[in-house]
Amino acid sequence: MKNQLIVIAGPTAVGKTEFCLRLAGKLGAEIVSADSRQFFRELSIGTAKPTEAELARVKHHFINTHSIAEPYSAGDFERDVLALLPQLFEKSRYVIMTGGSGLYIKAVCEGLDDLPQPAAGLREALTARLDTDGLGVLQDELRRSDPVFSATAEVHNPQRVVRALEVFYTTGKPISSYKRKNVEERPFEPLLIALDRDRSELYSRIEARMDLMLQNGLVEEARSVAPYRHHHALQTVGYKEVYGYLDGLYDETEMVRLLKQNTRRYAKRQLTWFRHQGNFQWFNADDEAGVLRFVESKKPAG
Numbered sequence: 393m394k395n396q397l398i399v400i401a402g403p404t405a406v407g408k409t410e411f412c413l414r415l416a417g418k419l420g421a422e423i424v425s426a427d428s429r430q431f432f433r434e435l436s437i438g439t440a441k442p443t444e445a446e447l448a449r450v451k452h453h454f455i456n457t458h459s460i461a462e463p464y465s466a467g468d469f470e471r472d473v474l475a476l477l478p479q480l481f482e483k484s485r486y487v488i489m490t491g492g493s494g495l496y497i498k499a500v501c502e503g504l505d506d507l508p509q510p511a512a513g514l515r516e517a518l519t520a521r522l523d524t525d526g527l528g529v530l531q532d533e534l535r536r537s538d539p540v541f542s543a544t545a546e547v548h549n550p551q552r553v554v555r556a557l558e559v560f561y562t563t564g565k566p567i568s569s570y571k572r573k574n575v576e577e578r579p580f581e582p583l584l585i586a587l588d589r590d591r592s593e594l595y596s597r598i599e600a601r602m603d604l605m606l607q608n609g610l611v612e613e614a615r616s617v618a619p620y621r622h623h624h625a626l627q628t629v630g631y632k633e634v635y636g637y638l639d640g641l642y643d644e645t646e647m648v649r650l651l652k653q654n655t656r657r658y659a660k661r662q663l664t665w666f667r668h669q670g671n672f673q674w675f676n677a678d679d680e681a682g683v684l685r686f687v688e689s690k691k692p693a694g
Contacts, residue, residue, distance in 0.1 A: 394579070394580055394581040395481040395485045395486070395487070395579075395581070396485060396486050396487075396580065396582075396583050396687075396690065397477070397487050397488075397489055397500070397501070397582050398419075398421070398486055398488045398489070398583045398585065399426075399488075399489050399490070399501065399583065399584045399585060400415070400488060400490040400585050400587065401491065401492065401494070401497060401585070401586045401587070401666050401672065402492065402586050402588060402662070402663075403492060403588070403658075403662040404440070404492055404598065404601075404658060404659050405440070405594065405597040405598045405655075405659065406587045406588060406589055406594060406597070406659075407587065407589070407597070407678075408490050408491070408492070408587060409440070409442050410446075411677060411683075412450075412490045413446060413449050415488060415680065415683065415684070416450040416488050417449070417450065418684060419484070419486045419488070419687070420483075420484050420486070421450075421484050421486040421487055422450065422452070422453065422480050422483070422484070422487060422488070423450055423451070423487075423488045423489075423490060424452075424453045424454055424477075424480075424488070424489040424490075425452060425453065425455045425491055426454070426469070426489050426490060426496040426497050426500070427439065427490075427492065427493055427496075428466070428469075428491070428493040428495075428496055428625065429625045430454070430455050430456075430491075431454055431455070431456075431457050431458045431469075432456075432459065432460045432464075432625060433458070433459055433460075434459065434460045434613075434616070434617050434620075435460065435613070435625060436613070437605050437613045438605060438613060438614065438631050438634075439630070440601065440605070441456075442455065453476060453480075454472075460623055460625065460626075466496050466499045467499065467504055469496050469499055469500070470499035470500055470503065470504060473489075474500065477580060478579075481580065486687075494665045494669075495555075500582075501578065501582040505567075505570050506570060507555070507559055507570050508559060508562055508563055509562075510558035510559070510561075510562050511561065514561060514562065515554065515558055515624065515627075516622075516624075518554045518557055518558060519554060519627065522550055522553075522554060523654060523657070527548075527550050527553065527661070527664075530550075530553050531547055531553060534547065534553055534556055534560075535547075537560045538556055538560060538566035538567060538568055541556050541567050541568040548664050548668035549665040550664070550665065551665065552665075555567065581690075583687065583690055584669070584671050584672045585672065585673050585674075585675060585683055586667075586674050586675070587674075587675055587676070587677040588674055588676065588677065589677050594659060595656055598652065598655050598656055598659060601655075602648070602651045602652050602655060605630070606648065610630070610634060611634055611637070611638070614626075614631050614634040614635060614638065615638060621635055629655050629657075629658045630651065633647055634647060636650070673686060
């Protein structure tokens with residue numbers, strides 16, 4: 393009998409936090425955060441970290457565990473989660489892992505390819521091009537350098553497209569030449585669930601979230617960690633737009649517009665990534681009963 397790691401994924405602002413709190417209460421499970429920015433103690437407002445009250449409702453792991461001054465990668469996360477899960481499965485046959493960082497979810501459920509580190513500044517440059525030029529331009533670039541990778545579903549994953557171009561421009565070799573031959577066998581069964589909402593509703597939630605972040609002090613939080621602004625976590629949506637404002641590149645009105653626009657685009661990229669994985673079961677974010685029925689139908693024997 394295998395224990396089950398229930399993955400609750402989906403785009404930013406879809407409602408994963410509250411959904412997982414309710415689900416964890418029903419299943420007697422603890423929660424592992426797979427959000428690549430909520431590890432950092434200094435980042436709370438811009439990462440939509442659960443509140444103290446929410447953290448008190450259910451035991452969470454990998455929130456506020458590191459400082460922004462410490463490097464922490466998907467590979468580190470994979471190692472640490474795999475070491476923790478046996479302890480959590482002693483308490484319950486279920487553990488819930490949630491977040492919008494597809495690479496971190498993949499690391500735990502499948503393992504990562506052994507890829508070289510990118511050249512300095514390359515990731516930031518490619519991510520900026522992704523935001524300005526769009527995924528299609530980078531996909532076309534990748535098709536010329538790595539047709540093997542481009543024939544896979546991962547070509548629809550913006551993070552993986554950026555990573556593939558990083559590898560090629562750093563080493564001159566396609567990422568497909570580094571591909572792991574087999575998915576790592578895990579001592580648990582991943583149960584992959586993704587949440588979605590009507591697009592207009594999701595975008596309204598995103599805009600309301602950004603307004604609340606700004607009211608709660610997003611600009612001040614970004615200013616407080618400015619010495620680390622070149623850290624990958626601060627080169628992401630929600631912080632990079634604030635730094636443009638603090639640098640005097642545009643006014644506050646334009647900052648707010650960019651925050652909302654880029655967060656909507658980020659949500660679309662997340663939806664694209666999870667939909668092209670092919671093995672996620674999709675539910676409306678209000679359909680808790682449907683998710684519980686699905687989990688029950690996959691209940692481990694014994």
